[in-house]
Amino acid sequence: MEPASCPLLRAPLDIRLNIYDYFLPDHGQFHVCLEQDKVVLAPCVNPDPKDKSPASQLPTDAFRNSEIPTGNERGYDKDMMTICDNDVWARRLRSTWGPHWECEEKSREQDQEGMADANAILHVCRKMHSEFLDLLVSTAVVHMTDLETIDKLNWTGPVSSLCSATSRSLLQNIVRLSITLRLPWNFFPLAKHRKEVIIQDERLAYARRIWFKLNQTLGNMNKLRRLRLWLDHGDAGTWSDVNEKKALNHLTKLACLEELNFLILLPKLHPKYETEACHFIHPGPPVPFNIHRVLRQRIHGDETVPGTFQVVESPDFPFLLDIDEYLDLPLEEVEEEERKRWAEGEDVERYVEEYIDILINGPPGAGNI
């Protein structure tokens, strides 16, 4: 549509902004993906995983733990109140959007609740696209869940397409940004090495280049005041195999910016494998970042052969959560108790495995009587 033929664009800017305001998402948070030359906005239906209690909408006997998202909650269809089939559950568990797995599902729906009007305005004309997007990203929390979108923020060419205009708008106007990255396990060993090396896997090499440019990209966001970075790998193995200090070292400059509230959310560390050399340990040496530790999902989707998935349990610290008597205790108390037992030399992981084995199969030798 030509700007001159649109009555709204002939109104003063402040009137237009007031009108746009009616079309902003109610929840004030949304996801943005830049795919080739296409902008995709999606609602964020899980703004803060800590505040979410999916079990309140589901049969309580379906959960071993109704407060903490472990991966069990992804095996249910909330609308139908039924158990999903294993393929759906495994796919949800493998979501690269991590705690925003539901947002990923919503992003595939044609009629996205809360974002349909916003997406429609973005496609009226170039001018309305820019004005509305500028307002949207300067007032809402913007979520990004892939490195490719972050890479497109580094647009240096002419602003000749909607995608490039979006890149410029995001770079210049975002105030609150939340980045959630659940990267392949083999990305992180690469991230330990800052020097350029030959990497056979082109996808990993590309991801690594963007990752090491993150400090520069985010540093160019002049209006950025609040940044959340949620990080994990997609493997069932423990997070503690990752060298956090090497992987995050290049972001230290961002943590020093006085005007930026920067918080990094990392999985809880396994007491057996954590080291001061590789991890940000508390208590320990001064940490350059503001770090908050979160519980990892304890159930994963495993690709046994290409195209075939199964759901597997693979808990990380604290392992005692798998024992019923610890479920009603505050998480901090469970962690304190387990750390004490690891420090005393007990292999709590094996203890819990044996405890569950006896529950399922009975005491050793019981079957021979």
Ligand SMILES: [Zn+2]
């Ligand atoms: Zn979300």
